[in-house]
Amino acid sequence: MEKPEIVTDLFKKTREFLEIFKKGEEFTQDLLKENERLRYKIVQLEEEAKAVKKGLQGSPVSELQEVLRQLQEEKRALLDRFKEVEAENKDFAAKYVEVEEENNNLANLYVASYQLHSTLDFKEVLRILQEIVINLVGADRFAIMVLDEVTNELTAVLTEGMDEKRMRKIKVGEGIIGDVARTGESYIEPDAEGFKPAHDLDPVVCIPLKIKERIIGVLAIFSLLEQKSKKLSRVDYELFSMLAGHAATAIFSSKLYSVSERKLSTIQSFIDLLSGKS
Amino acid sequence: MAEYNFLVVEDSPTMRQLISFSLKRIRGAKIIEAGNGVEALKKLSENKFNLILADINMPLMDGLKLLSIVRKDPNYSHVPVIIVSTEGTETDKEKGMKLGANAYLPKPIQTSDLLRTVKTLLKIED
Numbered sequence: 462m463e464k465p466e467i468v469t470d471l472f473k474k475t476r477e478f479l480e481i482f483k484k485g486e487e488f489t490q491d492l493l494k495e496n497e498r499l500r501y502k503i504v505q506l507e508e509e510a511k512a513v514k515k516g517l518q519g520s521p522v523s524e525l526q527e528v529l530r531q532l533q534e535e536k537r538a539l540l541d542r543f544k545e546v547e548a549e550n551k552d553f554a555a556k557y558v559e560v561e562e563e564n565n566n567l568a569n570l571y572v573a574s575y576q577l578h579s580t581l582d583f584k585e586v587l588r589i590l591q592e593i594v595i596n597l598v599g600a601d602r603f604a605i606m607v608l609d610e611v612t613n614e615l616t617a618v619l620t621e622g623m624d625e626k627r628m629r630k631i632k633v634g635e636g637i638i639g640d641v642a643r644t645g646e647s648y649i650e651p652d653a654e655g656f657k658p659a660h661d662l663d664p665v666v667c668i669p670l671k672i673k674e675r676i677i678g679v680l681a682i683f684s685l686l687e688q689k690s691k692k693l694s695r696v697d698y699e700l701f702s703m704l705a706g707h708a709a710t711a712i713f714s715s716k717l718y719s720v721s722e723r724k725l726s727t728i729q730s731f732i733d734l735l736s737g738k739s
Numbered sequence: 740m741a742e743y744n745f746l747v748v749e750d751s752p753t754m755r756q757l758i759s760f761s762l763k764r765i766r767g768a769k770i771i772e773a774g775n776g777v778e779a780l781k782k783l784s785e786n787k788f789n790l791i792l793a794d795i796n797m798p799l800m801d802g803l804k805l806l807s808i809v810r811k812d813p814n815y816s817h818v819p820v821i822i823v824s825t826e827g828t829e830t831d832k833e834k835g836m837k838l839g840a841n842a843y844l845p846k847p848i849q850t851s852d853l854l855r856t857v858k859t860l861l862k863i864e865d
Contacts, residue, residue: 561851568850572757592753595825599847686825688845 776800
């Protein structure tokens with residue numbers, strides 16, 4: 462009785478195993494089929510991709526891509542040119558400022574020299590010189606000193622913003638002012654902003670008034686106007702160098718003129734006396 | 740072409756010439772000069788001006804007095820006035836601006852600054 466039960470049980474298990482095996486076979490078959498289908502699909506897609514790629518060449522899209530590439534190149538070139546033009550613009554702007562400054566200088570120089578030579582009256586020349594130094598240079602305190610060639614001393618003929626009595630006579634070679642009269646070289650204080658005079662009559666700027674090499678006096682500036690910020694610009698240096706020559710000529714010729722006028726008047730009086738005219 | 744009449748009131752002939760010389764660079768500029776405030780008032784009654792430039796320190800009538808008179812005159816109350824002066828402190832500037840000046844230029848003036856100010860006030864384009 463025991464034996465047939467075991468056999469039956471064995472049969473049962475064998476059947477079950479066969480069923481599982483069958484299912485596994487079916488599943489493997491399915492997998493193989495799916496694999497095949499997918500391989501076929503890949504090949505199909507690869508062919509389609511090739512066709513699409515082939516079809517794109519010469520199509521409007523590629524033409525547009527080419528146009529886009531050209532435009533990008535053009536844009537790059539334009540940006541480079543724009544940078545160049547911008548640099549040129551900056552250069553022009555700087556030049557414009559320079560020309561404006563030069564115009565300003567020329568206007569100042571023209572007016573100063575025009576005014577200085579507009580009269581032969583000594584006092585008028587001094588007044589004009591005073592105006593130029595105040596209005597064009599921006600000086601606050603200054604003195605114009607004339608050289609006496611006999612005593613070799615400088616005497617103030619005009620002062621502005623300071624007591625004329627304080628402007629004592631200065632010997633040629635004495636201090637900065639005297640030194641300028643001796644050498645004929647302009648003195649310009651390098652640190653005008655922090656300038657503190659060591660001596661009473663130490664100027665910020667001292668210009669010799671000279672005709673060729675002959676020194677006839679000096680212009681000594683002791684302080685500048687507040688708004689001038691104690692800064693001297695290029696036009697100031699140009700004005701100083703112009704003043705050195707033109708002011709000297711104007712002062713010299715006006716003095717000469719007044720002397721000759723006096724002499725002429727004396728001679729005329731003598732002639733009148735000799736000719737019996739009263 | 741637009742015409743601009745300028746009145747330059749300044750006792751210093753040097754400054755008058757410099758200002759007039761600079762203003763001539765504006766196209767259509769016509770410049771009339773006066774040596775002080777009294778002379779300026781006479782010129783103002785004889786002509787029409789687009790802009791007035793005045794110094795402060797002048798004999799007979801100074802620039803600030805002139806400015807206050809001009810601002811009370813209905814014919815000139817709206818006309819731009821530029822004050823030019825050696826007095827360069829903020830107080831001086833404020834005084835001028837309070838009286839109705841449109842701009843204040845301290846001496847020594849830069850012609851480029853003067854032209855820029857005039858062109859701005861008269862809305863003249865370069």
